Amino acid sequence: MAADVKPRIKAPATAKKGETFEIKTLVTHEMESGQRKDADGKTIPRKIINAFHCKLNGREVFSAKIEPAVAANPYLSFFVRAEESGTYEFTWVDDDGSLYKAEHKIAVS
Amino acid sequence: MSETRMPALSRRRVIVTAAQLGAASVASAFLARHAAATPESAKEWLGKLAKGEAKAGKVSIKAPEIAENGNNVPVTVAVESPMTAADYVKAVHVVADGNPNPGVASFFLTPACGKAEVQTRIRMATTQNIVAVAEMGDGSLWTATRQVKVTIGGCGG
Numbered sequence: 599m600a601a602d603v604k605p606r607i608k609a610p611a612t613a614k615k616g617e618t619f620e621i622k623t624l625v626t627h628e629m630e631s632g633q634r635k636d637a638d639g640k641t642i643p644r645k646i647i648n649a650f651h652c653k654l655n656g657r658e659v660f661s662a663k664i665e666p667a668v669a670a671n672p673y674l675s676f677f678v679r680a681e682e683s684g685t686y687e688f689t690w691v692d693d694d695g696s697l698y699k700a701e702h703k704i705a706v707s
Numbered sequence: 708m709s710e711t712r713m714p715a716l717s718r719r720r721v722i723v724t725a726a727q728l729g730a731a732s733v734a735s736a737f738l739a740r741h742a743a744a745t746p747e748s749a750k751e752w753l754g755k756l757a758k759g760e761a762k763a764g765k766v767s768i769k770a771p772e773i774a775e776n777g778n779n780v781p782v783t784v785a786v787e788s789p790m791t792a793a794d795y796v797k798a799v800h801v802v803a804d805g806n807p808n809p810g811v812a813s814f815f816l817t818p819a820c821g822k823a824e825v826q827t828r829i830r831m832a833t834t835q836n837i838v839a840v841a842e843m844g845d846g847s848l849w850t851a852t853r854q855v856k857v858t859i860g861g862c863g864g
C-alpha cells in the first residue's frame with residue numbers, strides 16, 4: 599500500500615524569528631478502522647496510521663497518537679514558533695510498521 | 708429422537724413475544740453498531756491517559772454543531788497557554804463518547820509549538836460529545852466538552 603501513500607505539507611518557507619506559524623499536514627491513507635465488514639461478512643482488518651512525529655533539526659516538536667476514529671487521509675495541523683532555520687522532518691507510522699516521511703525546509707530571519 | 712414439546716401458546720402470547728423479540732433484536736443490533744463507547748468508558752479511557760481530576764476551562768473545542776457526514780468532521784482544540792518552558796501544554800487528549808471505541812487522538816506538544824492549537828478530522832458514528840483534556844507542564848488538567856449532531860454516521864457497515 600505504500601505506493602499510494604503521499605504525504606503533503608503546507609507551511610511557510612520563511613519566517614521571522616519568534617513568529618508563530620501553522621504547519622498543515624495530510625497523508626493519503628485509507629485508515630481502515632477494523633470495524634467494517636466486507637461483502638462476505640468478514641471483518642476487514644485494521645490498518646491505520648497510529649502515530650505522527652514532527653522534528654526540527656532532530657528535536658521532537660510535536661507528535662500525536664492516532665486512533666481509528668481519525669478520518670481517512672488523516673489531516674493534522676498545529677503551530678510552531680520560529681526559533682531557528684532548519685529542516686522539519688515529518689514521520690507517519692503505519693500499523694504494519696512502514697514509515698512515511700516528508701521534509702520541509704524553513705529559513706528563519 | 709425425542710419429541711420436542713412446545714408449550715401451548717395463545718394467539719395474544721405469540722404476538723407479544725414476537726414484538727418483544729423484535730424490539731430486543733433491533734435494540735441489540737443498534738447497540739452493536741453504535742454505542743460501544745459510553746460516557747463512562749470515555750472517562751475511563753481518559754483516566755488512563757491523564758491521571759487526576761480535570762477542571763473545566765482553558766480548553767476550547769471548535770467543531771460544527773451539525774455534521775452532515777460523520778466520516779469527516781473537522782475538530783479544532785485550542786488551549787489557553789503562553790507556551791513557554793515554564794508554562795506550556797504537554798498533551799491534549801481527545802475522546803468521543805459514542806464511537807465504537809472512545810479514543811480519537813492524543814497530541815503531544817512542546818514549548819516550541821508557540822501556540823496550543825491542533826486541528827484534525829475525525830469519524831463520528833452518531834450524535835455524541837467530543838471531550839478534550841489538556842495536560843499542562845505542571846500536571847494540572849483542564850477539560851471541555853462539545854456535542855456534535857451527526858446526520859449520517861461514519862463507521863462503515
